[in-house]
Amino acid sequence: MKLQEKTLEVSYRSVVILRMMLSLIFIVASTSHFFKLEQTVKRIEAANFGFIAHVLGTAEIAVVL
Template structure:
């Protein structure tokens, strides 16, 4: 059963633009502050997760590039579903490696969970194929 829900085009654009901002800032941090990011990984309780995916320096550079490209794509409203999928693929291992191990500070963990919720919104709702809400 499909139900149409009216959503303001302006609210979707604002949501997309505001959500993309954190990935653009994080991408620059990963690429311009590489050593600081690597230090955070090495100090993380679950750093083994990062090492599972490969050599951390390469993973930080790759994640920075993916966040930059997918963040711009999300910002511009181009292939939003695919941009959100890529950003989820980057955010999940970062969250598991860095935030889950810092159980004493739950704010950053739940910030990432909220961001994942925003990304899931764009994954589950394909506005590019909806004529009324073509973004």
């Protein structure tokens, strides 16, 4: 049985749009952490491995870093 090579062509514009959307997810999440710092710290401290955040000092420092 002979295998044929199949190639998939993707336009440059679609790759740029995908990168922008993926970046936007992280930008929105990080700004949300800064504006809702107290809620984020409470979630970290309530987590099963929340004690790891205190390795850096306080949980607030861990969120900012």
